[in-house]
Amino acid sequence: MTDALVQVTGLKKTFDLSRPLINRILDRSGRQVVHAVDGVDFAIPRGQTLSLVGESGCGKSTVAKLLMGLTAPSGGSIRFDGVELAGRPAGSPPETRRRMQMIFQDPYASLNPRWRVARIIGEPMKSYGTHPDPADRRREVDRLLEFVGLSAADGEKFPHEFSGGQRQRISIARAISTKPEFLVCDEPTSALDVSVQAQILNLMRELQRELGLTYLFISHDLAVVNYISDMIGVMYLGRLVELAPAEEIFARPQHPYTRLLLDTIPDIGMKNRDIDRPAGEVPNPITPPLGCHFHPRCPHADARCRSEAPQFLPQGAAQVRCHAVAEGRLSPEPLRKAG
């Protein structure tokens, strides 16, 4: 953990959904606050990939935005290579921002439709001053285009002339143009078709090998995450419920929610047709259940789970937030449909 490039401790983000003061006084209602991220801890070692998975509303994308400084944390600490990024009203120092870049989910919305590709990719190099000379910058753009599998001539085109997969290649070229060390990837393949998704995932692994990049990868798809990650964190209603090495999560999932996620993935091997499906849905994050957030859906919940929030404790190679696991009521089980 000493060589962690990114270290996040007790990270919190609350959003105030309260109605205006006058309405609250008239209705005698209080403030309403949603804890989008509710005390998240993790560290990403240099050159590795941490993936955050979870269902919509679990706070995984908010963590990505907090790390990139796109929204300010309500509490906790984010350290990037030893520099504290939380609690800076003016944002992170420019040199730090150059070293961390982001790839977004929707390759149709994240590229300016009125700019040529060469300008899109060259812009970060211009604004961070890494390639101030225009001719030099253009040479670098051409090199990047070829590096991500496009051709130098594509720099003269506009984004609409490309397919979804090619656009995501352009986004990747833009993200690596400032020679960053850390990439935050928020569902980079979920808008793409499967055959194209494989191309982008392979490209991202290749980039990591060649450039020594560190990734924070956000996804709702455990199978995609299996391919790309060293560590996996499972989030539920703003909290990390399990954090473990990738092979550990798939071989010995511990938290009941992790097991549920693994069990419900539609299986192309057709092994779990017609089995009983776990009931229930993610509750409204504005009014999360007391105690362990997962207890209403959990088959192992008891009185303690309903009243007391579990701590995030080490269990073997993993960290798990579950009373049943901590008390030894629930032993790690090999996955039913492994392999």
Added chain:
Amino acid sequence: MALLTVENLTVTFPSRHGSTNAIENVTIHVEPGEILGMVGESGAGKSMTGAAIIGLLEPPGHISSGEIRLEGERIDNLPPAAMRRIRGRRIGAIFQDPLTSLNPVLTVGDQLIETIRAHLPLTKEAARERAIDWLRRVGIPAPEKRIDTYPHQYSGGMRQRVVIALALCAEPRLIIADEPTTALDVSVQAQIIALLRRLARETGAAVVLVTHDMGVIAETADRVAVMYAGRIVEVGPVAEVLTHPRHPYTAGLMASIPRIGPRPEILPQIEGAMPRPASRPAGCAFAPRCPYRIDRCIAERPALRGTGAAQVSCHLAEEIPV
């Protein structure tokens, strides 16, 4: 007799630059109680096929050749009013986004009762009873109370259950489900898939399930039709097509899906992208991306033909290793 037969269906979009065929020569049939999966990437024509069957093609798109028969009767050339009577009564539709499929200013009950009474000769009270019964069948807890609430008071998964109740409440013989689980989280998706399968079995309705997700197909469908660039490239029983794909596209697609379990160093990928409708090659549309391509593939478009339990449109279907 098949409940639904689609023969050589071609949908054409005329434009200033000449007309383009969104789908070409699509032939499918679905038996009562059967779930046929239609799978493919965006732009392959799977949703277009569904839209053509329910008669909801966006103009200027139109059926330029082929025919669609429901229980033996042609429905592709019906006037709009007659088609409207078939939609809802004999063909139910479930769409991707449960929020936009429901009217936000009417209660769930009003919408169900209106649909039931539009198609069945029932009194208001009887229709309400039936609506409550349907909400119970799709797994809405306390349906007597929930029937008088509005769609925004339901979660995403519960809304999709209501949409399914709406599609089924007039007891149609055929259900077109277009990406019914795509907007839902995985744990909820699994519940909706199980519900669809159960209801199809109980009511004996045939289902055409359109999706891009092979996992959903594997867990839901009985037979699957794989579409590529507006045509069916492979069709057959799910177990056959998914485990022994004969078409190079199906094989490549199956290999490129990331899975749980030991991970490969490199994920197998299909190079390039699907051609747009206006720039499809003259021969096999998959030929430019195909690792087994021969000269004949570029010159001649392969027809769909039987190889074992499945039908495949590939010149080399017998020779490619499974």
